[in-house]
Every structure is written in C-alpha cells, then in structure tokens.
C-alpha cells in the first residue's frame with residue numbers, strides 16, 4: 001500500500017489560556033489523509049482551524065493530541081519536511097534578498113541540484129510574472145508580488161508535496177489565473193497538493209476532494225462527483241431562434257432551462273429539432289451550494 005502524503009489522525013489543538021482569555025479549542029480531533037498525486041482543498045470560514053492544521057504539519061506549533069505524518073514520518077521530525085514546498089498565509093520573506101537570491105537559498109536548503117541554477121530560478125521567477133524584478137530587493141514588493149515570490153520559492157524545489165495556506169488571497173485576477181494554471185500543471189506532473197481557502201470556488205479547478213472544516217471539526221470530505229453527481233436536475237443552455245417548452249430566454253438571447261436528469265436526452269433531441277445549438281450542460285447546483293447542502297450549512 002502507498003504511504004499517504006499526509007496522514008492526520010485525531011488531531012487536536014487547544015491554545016492555552018492567556019491573560020483573561022479562556023483556552024481556545026482550535027482543532028477538536030480531525031482525521032484526514034491525502035494520497036500522493038492527489039489535490040485536497042481544505043475549506044472553512046475564518047477561524048475554522050485551517051492555519052492551525054497547516055502550522056502543525058509544518059512543525060511551527062505542536063498538536064495537543066492525535067498525530068500527523070508526512071510520507072510516513074511524524075511531523076515532530078524536521079526531516080518530514082525535506083523536499084516539501086510551503087506557502088504560508090502571510091509569507092514573511094527575507095526582504096533584503098532579491099527573488100533570485102531567495103530561490104537559490106531555498107534550493108540549497110532543500111538540497112536541490114540543477115545544472116544552471118541561476119537560469120533555472122530565473123525561469124521560475126518569470127513564470128510567476130516577476131522577471132522585471134528578479135534582482136530587486138523584496139522589501140519594495142506589494143503583497144501580491146510577495147505572494148508570487150513565495151509560490152515560486154515553494155515550486156522551484158520540485159516538491160513532492162505542496163502545502164499552501166490561502167494561495168490566491170492577495171492576488172489580482174490575472175495572478176489568480178496564472179497561479180491556478182501553474183498549480184494545475186504541477187498536479188498534472190504528479191505533484192501532491194494540500195491547500196486551504198475560505199471559498200470552494202477558488203480551489204474548484206484544482207482539488208480532487210474537498211474537506212470542509214467548521215469550528216475545528218472536519219464536517220465532510222467529498223469529491224466533486226460525489227457532490228454534484230446525484231443531483232436530480234441538469235442545467236441546459238442553448239442558442240436558438242424559436243422558443244421551446246421549459247426553456248426561458250436570458251438577456252443575451254440564450255435559452256436556459258433546468259431539465260430533470262431522466263428527461264435529458266429526450267429534451268436535447270427536441271432542442272436540436274427546434275434548431276437550437278447546445279452551449280452548456282452542467283449540474284444545476286454549483287459545487288459550492290452542493291457542498292454547503294451536503295454538510296448541512298444551507
């Protein structure tokens with residue numbers, strides 16, 4: 001059997017009492033495993049326990065109960081994190097360094113050797129859209145630019161596992177698109193991803209499974225097919241000149257309708273006969289809504 005990339009069992013974290021504040025139970029015993037080559041999105045509202053989980057995996061804080069392993073090695077051992085890429089929620093980078101220097105340093109720390117290291121790092125910097133500032137101190141960078149450097153640094157070591165805490169926050173729409181594309185490519189190449197987000201939409205294109213965490217409890221772990229596969233109706237969008245029963249015209253002159261799954265093929269045939277061109281067929285509930293329903297949040 002393959003060793004899971006991440007194996008979390010009954011993980012607990014209670015932050016101790018401070019001054020007048022009572023102890024905070026951030027994780028109430030969560031269990032989750034991520035297989036090599038898999039991408040898992042960890043979704044939850046502010047304060048749900050996502051960052052706490054990641055900090056435990058990264059050895060930045062200690063769990064108060066349960067266990068966590070990376071490729072079979074306990075997170076208590078620093079060697080568990082060799083060859084692992086990590087992008088924290090608010091990356092703190094040595095800001096007197098340039099992106100080129102920082103990437104080179106990361107490669108040395110992870111003992112990654114490539115033929116022409118400078119060229120290799122510049123290539124990664126370029127892919128994150130930072131070529132013009134490759135040799136400028138990070139100190140002068142915006143939040144989004146800093147985030148891009150952190151992502152380049154995590155990816156350039158060719159990690160066997162990539163852990164990202166809110167990787168898209170702070171990025172503009174183009175940055176988001178670029179990063180989703182780069183992460184998809186990493187996954188297609190066999191990489192393993194564990195990433196957090198407040199919203200499922202952000203990680204929809206990347207994740208094979210989604211885990212919903214709520215107040216320190218993992219409420220459900222589901223694949224997109226499990227979420228949308230058993231919906232009883234399907235949304236159909238067409239383009240055509242004539243009205244067809246059950247379809248309504250939208251403002252752009254397209255036709256849209258919810259069709260019971262059992263009638264789909266008959267309805268598509270009727271639409272074709274009426275001269276409609278098929279534009280889209282998809283589950284009528286968005287993944288986000290389906291997920292919220294699955295865990296009883298809506």
Ligand SMILES: Nc1ncnc2c1ncn2[C@@H]1O[C@H](COP(=O)(O)OP(=O)(O)OP(=O)(O)O)[C@@H](O)[C@H]1O
Pocket residue numbers: 015016024025026044045046047048049050051052053089198
């Ligand atoms: N150092 C700390 N001391 C005390 N409580 C903490 C500490 N860090 C986090 N918490 C609490 O633990 C709970 C989980 O926080 P965590 O940062 O893991 O949530 P999150 O899901 O990452 O939230 P966000 O999306 O806002 O980053 C919250 O109630 C938070 O207030």
